[in-house]
Amino acid sequence: MDTASFADLTRRYHRELQVHCYRMLGSFDEAEDHVQEVFLRAWRSRDAFEERSSVRTWLYRIATNVCLDTLRRTTPPLQPYPDHLLDESPGPDAVAIGRETISLAFLAAIQLLPPRQRAVLILRDVLSWPASEAAALLGTSVPAANSALQRARTTLRERWRGGRLEWAPAAEPDPAERELLERYIAAHEKADPEALIDLLREDVRLTIGPGAGEWTGKATVARALRQDMNTLGQWRMLPTAANRLPAVGAYVRGAGDTAFRPFALVVLTPEAGLLAAMDSFETPGLFAAFGLPESLAPTR
CATH class of the missing domain: 3.10.450.50 (Nuclear Transport Factor 2; Chain: A,)
Known part of the structure; x- marks a missing residue:
């Protein structure tokens, strides 16, 4: 992968990965810092990318692990995310960011989850990844990933009783x-x-x-x-x-x-x-x- 091709990747996936890191961390400032780390790690490991998965999956794997590394050490403070930047997000995640899963209530609730449960919930219930891909990204088995997902869903229902994953608020206030x-x-x-x-x-x-x-x-x-x-x-x-x-x-x-x-x-x-x-x-x-x-x- 040459410099021009890699620069194209950073432009194409930057906002989408920033939103993913924001969901994982709950902090706008930290999300941007972590995206820079994602692309730094991706550049360093570009020669090892064997295209057995899509570029998007490869980048999400790096991003998730970068965030997990941070969450094992600390929990960043919750911060809001500007709507005008959400509207710039391209790719498959553009649909998901219009849902309640970008709300502060959802983010505050998932901050109560252990890091790996938080990651599997986001991958499965927000981004709609198959169980096999989520398990592979997290380096675990499908049964273990499914078990973590069920525990995360149970905690979320207890802590966020009014949450509705399929509810989509209007883009503009009425x-x-x-x-x-x-x-x-x-x-x-x-x-x-x-x-x-x-x-x-x-x-x-x-x-x-x-x-x-x-x-x-x-x-x-x-x-x-x-x-x-x-x-x-x-x-x-x-x-x-x-x-x-x-x-x-x-x-x-x-x-x-x-x-x-x-x-x-x-x-x-x-x-x-x-x-x-x-x-x-x-x-x-x-x-x-x-x-x-x-x-x-x-x-x-």
């Missing part, structure tokens, strides 16, 4: 979701926690990551919002989309600041006209990946 997003933004920019509380389901869940906390139930979330929503300063928000859900890039202007600075990406889960979940990621470094500006000037 009018009701757009209105909900606009009201969410307006409540913050008007410094009105009560207006935001009015948008919440009784069983709403608020998470703030990495590792800041989780609150469940409208009364509990309402107390947190009343206490903390306006302690940082003024809010400005720009709409975006992540993991096939509406999201916002939240900017804060503190006392003495001359501009609004990136603060958090917030992924919203609408359900029946209200918010079922708000997942906030205080990772300003991800704003560029979402195409969001590095600051916002105050309006006059």
Whole structure:
């Protein structure tokens, strides 16, 4: 395989492999780093590739093993994935990324699985690989792979009771979701926690990551919002989309600041006209990946 042919492979499979690594790891930053490692290992072993499997299978084998190596050492923090990059994914995985299996709920649930169970679940139930190919990739027998898959499915059903693998959310929010997003933004920019509380389901869940906390139930979330929503300063928000859900890039202007600075990406889960979940990621470094500006000037 010459340099030009290999460069074509990196262009053709880059986004697809990044999505696969993202599912395995749950981290956007880590996924991109791991794709670079995948292609580095593939280049080094290109002469050993004997074409007994497809190039895609070969690359997925490398990618899965790279991710498994990491997961044996550590669990990266969960991060959102920009929708505009999902829409660039070519190849067979393009169908799968439109499903609920790219949702934050699914990703949080599979993070509870041991690494090899996570891998076999993704290969079989997300990418629809045959049992024999999944087993070969993982270097195990078909019965062992099937056993791991059944254990993974059992855990997933227990931890993600509302999950529906075949459900496909719309690519764009419907009018009701757009209105909900606009009201969410307006409540913050008007410094009105009560207006935001009015948008919440009784069983709403608020998470703030990495590792800041989780609150469940409208009364509990309402107390947190009343206490903390306006302690940082003024809010400005720009709409975006992540993991096939509406999201916002939240900017804060503190006392003495001359501009609004990136603060958090917030992924919203609408359900029946209200918010079922708000997942906030205080990772300003991800704003560029979402195409969001590095600051916002105050309006006059």
